[in-house]
Amino acid sequence: MEEKLKIKISIADRVYPLTVEYAQEEGLRTASKKIDVMIKQFEENYAVRDKQDVLAMCALQFAAMTEQKKIQTNEDYEEAIDRLTAINDSLDRFLK
Numbered sequence: 001m002e003e004k005l006k007i008k009i010s011i012a013d014r015v016y017p018l019t020v021e022y023a024q025e026e027g028l029r030t031a032s033k034k035i036d037v038m039i040k041q042f043e044e045n046y047a048v049r050d051k052q053d054v055l056a057m058c059a060l061q062f063a064a065m066t067e068q069k070k071i072q073t074n075e076d077y078e079e080a081i082d083r084l085t086a087i088n089d090s091l092d093r094f095l096k
Contacts, residue, residue: 011035012051035062 004019009032020028035058042054 012039012055 002021005022005025006017006019007025007028009016009018009028011032012035018028038058038061039051039054042048042057048054048057
């Protein structure tokens with residue numbers, strides 16, 4: 001059983017103590033930095049008074065990016081299937 005690591009992650013000037021797998025640490029720290037950068041951008045570009053509003057916009061942006069990647073992956077998958085089908089059809093014609 002893998003030992004857990006106790007870390008502190010800072011998001012929006014708040015510290016959150018977490019117990020995580022060693023393999024998760026880097027991803028969590030990187031995500032926290034990305035969130036803080038996004039918060040700063042929202043605060044600089046929009047008249048936002050409340051951290052909750054900024055965090056909600058960050059959550060929306062991250063969720064939208066995730067959904068867009070799913071859509072793109074699905075489109076890439078369908079394109080690959082179409083190309084493989086065409087190659088298979090060509091091989092079938094060649095072999096007959």
